[in-house]
Amino acid sequence: xxxxxxxxxxxxxxxxxxxxxxxxxxxxxxxxxxxxxxxxxxxxxxxxxxxxxxxxxxxxxxxxxxxxxxxxxxxxxxxxxxxxxxxxxxxxxxxxxxxxxxxxxxxxxxxxxxxxxxxxxxxxxxxxxxxxxxxxxxxxxxxxxxxxxxxxxxxxxxxxxxxxxxxxxxxxxxxxxxxxxxxxxxxxxxxxxxxxxxxxxxxxxxxxxxxxxxxxxxxxxxxxxxxxxxxxxxxxxxxxxxxxxxxxxxxxxxxxxxxxxxxxxxxxxxxxxxxxxxxxxx
Numbered sequence: 030x031x032x033x034x035x036x037x038x039x040x041x042x043x044x045x046x047x048x049x050x051x052x053x054x055x056x057x058x059x060x061x062x063x064x065x066x067x068x069x070x071x072x073x074x075x076x077x078x079x080x081x082x083x084x085x086x087x088x089x090x091x092x093x094x095x096x097x098x099x100x101x102x103x104x105x106x107x108x109x110x111x112x113x114x115x116x117x118x119x120x121x122x123x124x125x126x127x128x129x130x131x132x133x134x135x136x137x138x139x140x141x142x143x144x145x146x147x148x149x150x151x152x153x154x155x156x157x158x159x160x161x162x163x164x165x166x167x168x169x170x171x172x173x174x175x176x177x178x179x180x181x182x183x184x185x186x187x188x189x190x191x192x193x194x195x196x197x198x199x200x201x202x203x204x205x206x207x208x209x210x211x212x213x214x215x216x217x218x219x220x221x222x223x224x225x226x227x228x229x230x231x232x233x234x235x236x237x238x239x240x241x242x243x244x245x246x247x248x249x250x251x252x253x254x255x256x257x258x259x260x261x262x263x264x265x266x267x268x269x270x271x272x273x274x275x276x277x278x279x280x281x282x283x284x285x286x287x288x289x290x291x292x293x294x295x296x297x298x299x300x301x302x303x304x305x306x307x308x309x310x311x
Contacts, residue, residue, distance in 0.1 A: 041240075046283035056305040059143035062258035063267065063285040066294065068138050070204060075103040077112045079134035085207050089298075098205070102299045103162040107132045113271060123230060126208065127237075130196065134282060139196035141283035144238065147187040152239055155189075158245040163190050164231045167200045172224060174215050186288075190235055193234035199227045258288065268292055268305070 060286070073081045080100035088094040088101075095101045108129055109143055130136035144152075167190045167299035170176055171183065183191040184199040194200035198208035206213035209230070211223045235242070258264075267287045275281060275292070281301060286292055294301045 039236075045186045046303055055235060058149035059145050060252065060284050062264075062288050063143075063145050063253075064145045064147075064290075065138060065142045065286050066271070066281060066284045066286050066292070067185050068135050068281065068294065070135050070200075071101075071297070072134050072296045072301060073100065073102045073292065073299055074134055074281055074301060075100060075105070076278075077282070078132060079131055079137055079280065079282055080105065082133050083136075083203070083207050085203070085213060100165040105166065118251040126230070126234070129199075130208070136198060138195055138284075139192050143266055143283075143285060144189070145186050145285075146262060148192060150250045150253070151187070152235075153247040153250045154230055157239070157242045158244050159246065160189060160242070161232050164193055164235060165228045167191075168194065168228050168231050169197060169224065171201055172205060172211065172219050172227060174202070174212070174218055187289075189235070189239075190231075192238070193231040194236050195231040199225075199231045203307065249272070263287075264289075268311055272303065272305050275301075 071081050084095045099106045183194045198204040202213055205211045205227055209227055211219050219232050264287045268291050271286045271293055291306050293304045
């Protein structure tokens, strides 16, 4: 069984940093029915310091690829090289990578966003021992060069392992390549050391965000009936609040929206386009 081995004081220090950033207790679940705003890997909000550091993707037409550690949208250099930090096998290198990931929009989003109730309940039903095993198995599948679903297998909500993968860039070979220096092609397998490193990174996320998760599964975790999530116009009010916040220029990292939200975001150079799709029958 793979397991993180970060010292307790190291975990506590990172956990406190995250708690300070999200202004809530790391590990506390989101309100019932709320899930992370759906943000994709290439999206940016450069004015908030939330970039995309994937220098391995094809460059914009007429432009050169950014150097490693630079934002592909605005060009600002966030680090000397993202992958060089990720390759460091010791705790200091892993911690540095976790902190640097606050500079990339999707990583910061999943490091900071409160965990949705479905994912939180899933973790309770598994317990930390089983959850670590699931992390190891799911990250291994994502890193497998023969996996035709690599890049499409990590959910955006409702799955605790997926939170860990998005936050630590272990969701697919593309993201792992520029963060952790692993192979990006569809032929070369990761070495044993590389695979152990990316698994350790994702398992550390679980320890940081869910410090009080029991080792064994909880005896009884009630299911969530979606039909009872929102009363009256609560869903619309949540959407109104989130849409107004985005329109006012809030940092999108860590933002929650209702399940089946009418809000959609798409990428534009250095920022996001925010749309709201209303039901014409309402």
